[in-house]
Amino acid sequence: MNGNQPFFRSLWTLPNLLTCFRFVAAPGLLAFAWSGHDRAFISLLALVFLSDVLDGFAARLTGQVTEFGATLDSFADLLTYMTIAVCSFWLWPDLVMREWLYVLMIVGSCIAPPAAGMIKFGRLTSYHTWLVKAAAVVVGVSLFILFLGGTVWPLRIAAFVSLTAALEEITITLLLPSPESNVRSLWNVLQKRQS
Numbered sequence: 585m586n587g588n589q590p591f592f593r594s595l596w597t598l599p600n601l602l603t604c605f606r607f608v609a610a611p612g613l614l615a616f617a618w619s620g621h622d623r624a625f626i627s628l629l630a631l632v633f634l635s636d637v638l639d640g641f642a643a644r645l646t647g648q649v650t651e652f653g654a655t656l657d658s659f660a661d662l663l664t665y666m667t668i669a670v671c672s673f674w675l676w677p678d679l680v681m682r683e684w685l686y687v688l689m690i691v692g693s694c695i696a697p698p699a700a701g702m703i704k705f706g707r708l709t710s711y712h713t714w715l716v717k718a719a720a721v722v723v724g725v726s727l728f729i730l731f732l733g734g735t736v737w738p739l740r741i742a743a744f745v746s747l748t749a750a751l752e753e754i755t756i757t758l759l760l761p762s763p764e765s766n767v768r769s770l771w772n773v774l775q776k777r778q779s
Contacts, residue, residue: 599643600653605635606660610667617671625671626731632664633724640712654710654765658698661720662708665694668727676731683736689743690723693750700757711753711767719749 595604609632616625639657643649669691673680680687701709722745726738752770759773767773 595652595656597643597648597653598646599639599648600656602635602639602642603653603656603660606632606664609635610663613667613671617674620675622675622731625675626728629668630728636661636664636720649766651710651765654712655708657712658708658710662694662698665691665723672727672731679730679736683739686736686740686743690739690746693719693743693746697750697753697757700754701763704757705763707763709753709757709763710765711756712765713749713752713756713767713769715745715749715752715769719746722746 595601609628612628613625613632616622616628636657639653643653669687672687697711698708701707719742722738722742726742729738730736755770756767756773759770759777760767
């Protein structure tokens with residue numbers, strides 16, 4: 585039991601609780617989508633994205649930026665985007681099929697970097713680069729535009745931003761000798777290698 589105390593102690597911080605909300609919300613998103621409640625799905629998804637923004641802000645504000653928190657956030661991100669993919673297909677199958685290439689680009693951009701980390705390091709990566717953060721914002725905004733009946737062009741742009749962010753993360757994984765958290769950009773890695 586004592587061996588579990590550090591885990592639970594590190595879990596019970598404001599940033600990590602905000603991150604855990606995304607794990608708890610995933611079944612709700614799935615249930616709303618499965619039962620065809622698109623407005624409830626969109627509302628809960630807005631809270632999920634808000635918690636994703638607030639967890640990092642809370643970690644920096646409270647000085648609780650940790651390796652554990654970064655890894656937990658990476659798992660939550662992966663779960664969130666895979667859940668969104670499934671729910672989108674259930675709620676808007678025609679739209680997903682019509683935009684399959686862009687949806688596949690976004691899903692692939694979510695899966696490929698963690699897979700590269702698992703292959704090289706035996707664990708998920710948790711870089712949280714600026715480009716990934718930008719991609720998350722662009723994808724999130726484009727999804728809401730699309731789900732609320734807007735144009736598809738933001739999603740298509742988001743797919744290319746996501747792909748670029750994923751390629752940066754994979755390149756970082758290839759260059760790093762061991763896993764690191766909170767790597768801001770490929771540029772930072774290249775500068776560190778030169779010094």
